[in-house]
Amino acid sequence: MNxxxxxxxxxxLTGGDFKQVFSRASIKVSDKHLLILACPNELDHSRIGFVISKKNIRLAVNRNRVRRIIRESFRLNQHDLPNVDIVILARKGLGDIENPDVHSLIKRSWSRLVKKAKATARPKPTSNK
Incomplete structure (x- = not known):
């Protein structure tokens, strides 16, 4: 049982963890309201971190709401995600959309992340000339 x-x-948890993802991000999932950066890790599970600035989501209640929704979605989908370190960056307007829309946005983003991780993990075919 999971x-x-x-x-x-x-x-x-640490600034070094975030710095590593920012410098080595090989997987990027972009949306109008959200940017996900990810890089492979050596662990047997994925890890997540948030960068949700006051500039992009003005009210603390909205920043916390968005963080809570994404964290809950990560918790429920963690076994389907690849072994990567993930940083979620909020863009302008994310705090203004309703909860069901945030849920569907993050669900689409997780599936795109899994698809891109599988594509980068596959070795590129070489042509023999």
């Missing part, structure tokens, strides 16, 4: 907990091991 566990759906959210312990410290599933979070990016």
């Amino acid at each position: 566990e759906f907990r959210y312990p410290r091991q599933l979070r990016l």
